[in-house]
Amino acid sequence: MPVHLAAPNPADLHPVPGVEIGITQAGIRKANRRDLSVFRLVAGSSVAGVFTKNRFCAAPVQLSRAHLATGSIRALVINTGNANAGTGADGLKRASEVCQAVAGLLGVHAEQVLPFSTGVIMETLPSERLIAGLPAAVADLKTDQWAVAAEAIMTTDTLPKGTSRQVQIGGRTVTVTGISKGAGMIHPNMATMLGYVATDAVIDPALLQPLLNDVADLSFNRITIDGDTSTNDSFILMATHQAGHAPITALDSAEGQILREAVLAVSQHLAQAIVRDGEGATKFITIRIDGGQSVEECAKAGYAIAHSPLVKTAFFASDPNLGRILAAVGYAGIDDLDQNLIDLHLDDVHVVREGGRHPAYQEADGQRVMKQSEITIRIDLHRGQATTTLWTCDLSHDYVTINADYRS
Structure with missing residues (x-):
């Protein structure tokens, strides 16, 4: 739906x-x-x-x-x-x-x-x-x-x-x-x-x-x-x-x-x-990347998250395995990225501060957000003033079914 x-x-x-x-x-x-x-x-x-x-x-x-x-x-x-x-x-x-x-x-x-x-x-x-x-x-x-x-x-x-x-x-x-x-x-x-x-x-x-x-x-x-x-x-x-x-x-x-x-x-x-209306989508996900040195750099990080099957399937399952998000940012191709500067928010929940798990973060808070049908991921790279926003969805069993049967 x-x-x-x-x-x-x-x-x-x-x-x-x-x-x-x-x-x-x-x-x-x-x-x-x-x-x-x-x-x-x-x-x-x-x-x-x-x-x-x-x-x-x-x-x-x-x-x-x-x-x-x-x-x-x-x-x-x-x-x-x-x-x-x-x-x-x-x-x-x-x-x-x-x-x-x-x-x-x-x-x-x-x-x-x-x-x-x-x-x-x-x-x-x-x-x-x-x-x-x-x-x-x-x-x-x-x-x-x-x-x-x-x-x-x-x-x-x-x-x-x-x-x-x-x-x-x-x-x-x-x-x-x-x-x-x-x-x-x-x-x-x-x-x-x-x-x-x-x-x-x-x-x-x-x-x-x-x-x-x-x-x-x-x-x-x-x-x-x-x-x-x-x-x-x-x-x-x-x-x-x-x-x-x-x-x-x-x-x-x-x-x-x-x-x-x-x-x-x-x-x-x-x-x-x-x-x-993405094929099989159950979650609408906004990804905002702040603090980049350029918009292109922000987009690299954003799309690394949005394209990751591990991230997308975790959101489908409402599983707060949020290290997958950090991993995607890490392989986005920002060669001089300082992981110790990164902040991650999931809606109102501060998950990562200065590259590590926020002391106040509880997995139950992450799961509460991930059960929502609309979710915002916010990453601050703390490298500059550039920002960009993009939109994606989760990856569900139905996506496979729809595309397996596409020509029938």
């Missing part, structure tokens, strides 16, 4: 002026489920993207990168059930054919369409089914379909993931709405996820990619479930420029910061929702 996560109320996912979404059943892998979505963006929209750093990236990732580089994007096409990864030249050809079909239906160029796929790796994309389903998806285009689209991009997710924020900029209401999917093969750079966030803010197009990079590093690049980096990860930020306020020309302006905080809030909610 997801950890303190509920499906979004469709009424709470505000339409974004300039974005229409159509969904249909194309029979890509399973019958009688929505598995194909089309986003249509108003002319003049701006789009930025960040993608997996897995060198064995999927055909749609390769094509989306190439299409983004050409400029104006007018549509997205997303399928679940098949990742179109590990499919070689044939996969690229099929993804391109789908883009061409979308372009023909919408009256745009194929290079203005971004394709996305998620699902099983190393199986041929049934592009003929996608193409046959596209007319129904296009006929279904509406502005209020974010909740349905959130369901249509799911794979092993147990719940759809979506959220909205509205803020005031220049006396106008600006909307930021997003959806994501992901539950397994989650690791930053990116995590196995698809994320789509749209806003009607009027922003200099040159600022969209820096904004996305900043937000991704504080959201989707701060989550991990199992340490596996997917072949298909994509996070897309769209701006339709329809809100009617004066253009935002600097991210460090008051208006730029208002928009940044709204986009960050949406993105962090979506990223944390992926962890809360």
Whole structure:
């Protein structure tokens, strides 16, 4: 069961002026489920993207990168059930054919369409089914379909993931709405996820990619479930420029910061929702590393903890075997780390002081915290002023079961 996560109320996912979404059943892998979505963006929209750093990236990732580089994007096409990864030249050809079909239906160029796929790796994309389903998806285009689209991009997710924020900029209401999917093969750079966030803010197009990079590093690049980096990860930020306020020309302006905080809030909610819905997860764990010499150093320590199977299984069992956390920090790759400076807190319980067990620590206190469904680990390295926070989950029997049966 997801950890303190509920499906979004469709009424709470505000339409974004300039974005229409159509969904249909194309029979890509399973019958009688929505598995194909089309986003249509108003002319003049701006789009930025960040993608997996897995060198064995999927055909749609390769094509989306190439299409983004050409400029104006007018549509997205997303399928679940098949990742179109590990499919070689044939996969690229099929993804391109789908883009061409979308372009023909919408009256745009194929290079203005971004394709996305998620699902099983190393199986041929049934592009003929996608193409046959596209007319129904296009006929279904509406502005209020974010909740349905959130369901249509799911794979092993147990719940759809979506959220909205509205803020005031220049006396106008600006909307930021997003959806994501992901539950397994989650690791930053990116995590196995698809994320789509749209806003009607009027922003200099040159600022969209820096904004996305900043937000991704504080959201989707701060989550991990199992340490596996997917072949298909994509996070897309769209701006339709329809809100009617004066253009935002600097991210460090008051208006730029208002928009940044709204986009960050949406993105962090979506990223944390992926962890809360992690395959087999029973605990949602926040890891905060303070006192590093750099953010990168803090992240090393944080991910060493978050990726450790020994740590994750201990949390599943509510076993306060907390020396495993210290061991993970020790092998994180901080070569000149002084273990005699480290402090460790588990929520409000001071477990380690100056590298050793706190005199007042009692195992019963640690177990009390570990039985909770939401837990915070705080490590202070006492080396500097840098800090970072990331989110992970425990590792349960169900994780093995889900992935053993993934293709059945």
